[in-house]
Amino acid sequence: MPTQEQVLRLLEAGLDYREAAARLGVPAGQAFLIATGLPADGGDTLTGEEQRRPGMPSSSTQHLVNPAAENPTGKDSVRQWLKQRAAADTQMRSAAQRRDADPGSSQDTDETDEVTDLLTRDHDRVTALLKQLKTIPGRKKGGSPAQMSRRGSIVDMIEVVLAAHEPAEQQHLWPAVRRVLGDGDALADQALEQEREGTRTLAALAAAAPDTDEFDDLAEQLSSRLRRHVAFEDTVFAALRDALSADERSALGKKLRRARSAEPTRPHLHGTAETDP
Known part of the structure; x- marks a missing residue:
């Protein structure tokens, strides 16, 4: 499993969570959880301390929760x-x-x-x-x-x-x-x-x-x-x-x-x- 340091390094390099997750071979929501310690549930009830955690984006994380399904047989x-x-x-x-x-x-x-x-x-x-x-x-x-x-x-x-x-x-x-x-x-x-x-x-x-x-x-x-x-x-x-x-x-x-x-x-x-x- 990727480490927090690996995820944060990719984010600092300019990648978003989807791109970083693809590089590391994990779902985007999991990469967000590794980086911040919080689930990517799109909630807006975070405390000030949680909002200041490394890797916390300024926008909603709802798009990281349920990635688009893919049918491999297609x-x-x-x-x-x-x-x-x-x-x-x-x-x-x-x-x-x-x-x-x-x-x-x-x-x-x-x-x-x-x-x-x-x-x-x-x-x-x-x-x-x-x-x-x-x-x-x-x-x-x-x-x-x-x-x-x-x-x-x-x-x-x-x-x-x-x-x-x-x-x-x-x-x-x-x-x-x-x-x-x-x-x-x-x-x-x-x-x-x-x-x-x-x-x-x-x-x-x-x-x-x-x-x-x-x-x-x-x-x-x-x-x-x-x-x-x-x-x-x-x-x-x-x-x-x-x-x-x-x-x-x-x-x-x-x-x-x-x-x-x-x-x-x-x-x-x-x-x-x-x-x-």
Whole structure:
């Protein structure tokens, strides 16, 4: 750790705290603490004796408290290093070759018409795809062209799942939620807004090239929004199981299954609409 003498010497040479800290390899706030014995909190309640300490600047020290954050993966040199490390790691290369974009089959193989079971299985498929998307490195993490292409394929698969899932919900699930739950209108409105946000993000992601920073940023946004939406819908499903009988849930599931099978292979990119079940 630098000494007080080292910090003060650099200040006397005309450097400010940021420059002195960079020379010494410490944060600016730490350099200020070493020189003065006071935290760089930007406070204005210093005593006269404290204000006269060596190294005390005449202006506020607030700018030394929280230095600007830096994302190291945004640098080309870091990306190149990641690529070299990945290429040199035999186990990583072997794992990448074995990994594909197939989320696997559902563990539940029986046919069910229970509405929350049907929709939960869709959630499971999307969650599995999001895990694949996260584990396969993209451009920012030094991913290979094949890996970035694979991430694009995963986004296509998410589109396919949601293309049938969300329109069927809009046609049958949310009208039922409005009808049978006391706070159904608020729940449905919140869910539909989440779906609109997710659909817009997914559309932008599908239009972006997989080997770009934009794709990586949008993939993070989509993952966050879909996970939040799935968690929200799970709470709604629990309320529906309490409010509807097994037969009612099965009847609703049959309607939803028919609507889902009739949907196109890509999601609607315009506004949402609801239909009474």
